[in-house]
Amino acid sequence: MPSPTPSASILVVDDEPDLRTLYELTLLREGHAVTTAADLQQAREQLASRRFDVLISDMQLPDGLGLSLLREVAERQRSEKCIVITAHGSAENAVESLKAGAFDYLTKPVDLRQLRSAVSAALLSQRAPAAAPNEPQRVAPPPPSGVRALERIVGRSSSIVQIKGRIEKVATSMAPVLILGESGTGKELVARAVHECSHRAHGPFIAVNCGAIPENLIEAEFFGARKGAYTGASADREGYFQAAHGGTLFLDEIGDLPLAMQAKLLRVIQERRVRALGAVQEEAVDVRLVSATHRDLPALVQAGQFRQDLYYRLNVIGLRTPALRDRPEDLPELAHALLVRLCHDAGQAVPDLSPAALHWLQSRELPGNVRELENLLQRALALSSGAVLHPADFGEISDTIPDTLVDPLPAAVDAFARPSAASDARDAALPDDLQRYLDEQERRVLLQALQACGFNRTAAAARLGLNLRQMRYRIQRLGIMLPGAAGGADTEAGDV
Ligand SMILES: Nc1ncnc2c1ncn2[C@@H]1O[C@H](COP(=O)(O)OP(=O)(O)OP(=O)(O)O)[C@@H](O)[C@H]1O
CATH class of the missing domain: 1.10.10 (Arc Repressor Mutant, subunit A)
Incomplete structure (x- = not known):
């Protein structure tokens, strides 16, 4: 889970794709927005287009030394704090970097804990009074659709207030989000809110229940298929990845994804390209991934049922939806909001909930969380004909099938x-x-x-x-x- 370090924008410059990704993932997990560059030229282009909080650069780059970036930052009196990565045993380079104005240096192989603490220290120093002109970054307010999506998450308990704050914060990056929580706790609502609060809000939000697709169809469903690719494929069809292009792909029940499919998903995440079944060419896809599960993913990893590498890829940012029993203070407001929605959908007047009925609901365990509450209210609405719902209207769930x-x-x-x-x-x-x-x-x-x-x-x-x-x-x-x-x-x- 991300640390409490304030979020920052970071430019990572390294010519080795694997290392670049490793640093990127590490920093994304901390809640930072990360941009990458593979050489000096790309880094200069990035620096010319905007300002960053921290610049992390490898020393040896294909078109020169990372040191020159540092010098340029210093000469132009830019505010970026620079961290240089030097080859093992290259003390000279390290000293030279510090002289050139680097905030810190790290030696290869980079210890990721050191990387994180160097970045935190750089940020703290930047935000100290001496650096007053560099105002801490503020999270931009979400677009109107994001505000509405957040409003749909009902509750004022501290856990709900906290998760809403986190949604706003993480929505702005590309980092994959993993939502954990019991069934019926609103994981899909949270996923939608992440999408609606992001700059992708105008793009599609595609929700996929990974547990509901028959195994033999799963690859075609995810990546699409060309006509004739398998028996019954009578026309070209796009997969979820293509459908979510430019938007967000929500992989619900990710813990139910079969192992063979996990490997294919990992590949797509790494390469950001998919190949439809029966297609020759791969196609690039621009999709932000949000996944969710009510299962204990680390335990599935331990049991060999979920790939560890995929778990790390999906869990760059973690969110946890609270169980209803951990926020009982939200129940009255939730019950009212659900009644309003259900009655609105059914075109009927909204009845009141009698204090006794509310008490009855509060006394139940509701292991199915908000969904179970919703089911109970819907049932009561069906059974009652009055303007007030009483405990008797809820009946016992185990009588005959409606x-x-x-x-x-x-x-x-x-x-x-x-x-x-x-x-x-x-x-x-x-x-x-x-x-x-x-x-x-x-x-x-x-x-x-x-x-x-x-x-x-x-x-x-x-x-x-x-x-x-x-x-x-x-x-x-x-x-x-x-x-x-x-x-x-x-x-x-x-x-x-
Ligand atoms: N905080 C909330 N405010 C309002 N409605 C909620 C809240 N949490 C859940 N709900 C409602 O409860 C129902 C279940 O929510 P949702 O489908 O998002 O849960 P889930 O955690 O994704 O469940 P599952 O794990 O079974 O997929 C939905 O109708 C949703 O609108």
């Missing part, structure tokens, strides 16, 4: 579904569409399991010996609507 969730079964299917149906009924009512019949059976079983588990998909999947991916896929395939599903079958209802 009728609206279950389509009537065809007579033939019904005959098969009832254990009491006589064998002659079976003979008479052989289904004339086996697939439909099997689908209806599956649908009925899934709904029963979901209902028995309070519409928690993870628990329902476990009851049926399925994993979450299989469960999601089936829910989507069968078009099952879950309580709280706003638009479509692939909802996120009720997982923990």
Whole structure:
């Protein structure tokens, strides 16, 4: 997780791409905005176009010495603090750099902790009273869409205020963001807010549920496919990366990504290019990655189920969404905001929540967090007809499946579904569409399991010996609507 060091703009100059990336990632993780250059010329162009807080330069560059950059900075009385990276044992260079005005020097191989502390020290010195003209950088206010996206994250607890502040701060960089938090805690809301607060807000925001894509389709879904690349590919199609070009790609449930796909994703992140299935050429993609998971990614790394290198790549900036039980003070405001939204969507008047109903909600554990709260409120709205919601309107979640969730079964299917149906009924009512019949059976079983588990998909999947991916896929395939599903079958209802 990033340190509390104030964020700064840093120019890193090194001709070795791997080292450049290593320094860049290290500094991005600290919350800084990093620009890179591979030689003196590129560095000069960058310096001519804007001002940085810190300049870090390798000494030996293809077109000259990093020392000349330092001299130019000093001669022009620029405010950049310079840190030079010198070859091991090259004391002379180090001394010369300091004489030329370097704030500090580091020797190769660079210890990343030293790099971080040298940058912090440089920033502190720059912001000390002696350097008063260099005002600390202020985060620019987010665009109007960003303000609205932040407003959608309801709550005034310190954890919510803190995460909103962090969103504003990290939105301005390209650094990948990893959002961790339990299911239903608003990870997708946070991802959207990162996008809306960034300069990419005018570009697309593409949200992908990595756990819901069948493994055999995953590569085509991510990178696109040319016509004929696989059976059923009847036309060219773009993948998520192409669709998110110029914007943000939100990889939800990243912990569910199969290992083979993890390797391919890593390659794309490193090279910033994708090749569609069946295509000859690669294409450049400009995408900011935001990922999320409710799973313990470090534990998955330990267990060999998640690539460590990918984890570091995705986790340059970490955000954590707080569980509802850790911010109980937000519940009244949240309940009201959710009621307003639900009633607005349904075109009905917003009822009040009686103090007893609020107390009832507050006394529940709500392991499904805000989503579970939302489901409970939606259910109460459906059951109540008054202008005030009382505890009785919430009922018990484990009574019968709401009728609206279950389509009537065809007579033939019904005959098969009832254990009491006589064998002659079976003979008479052989289904004339086996697939439909099997689908209806599956649908009925899934709904029963979901209902028995309070519409928690993870628990329902476990009851049926399925994993979450299989469960999601089936829910989507069968078009099952879950309580709280706003638009479509692939909802996120009720997982923990
Ligand atoms: N702080 C909040 N303010 C208002 N609504 C919220 C908040 N947090 C979550 N919600 C609502 O709760 C529901 C679930 O949120 P969201 O999908 O962002 O959670 P999630 O953490 O991404 O869940 P999952 O891990 O299952 O994907 C959404 O309808 C969202 O609008």
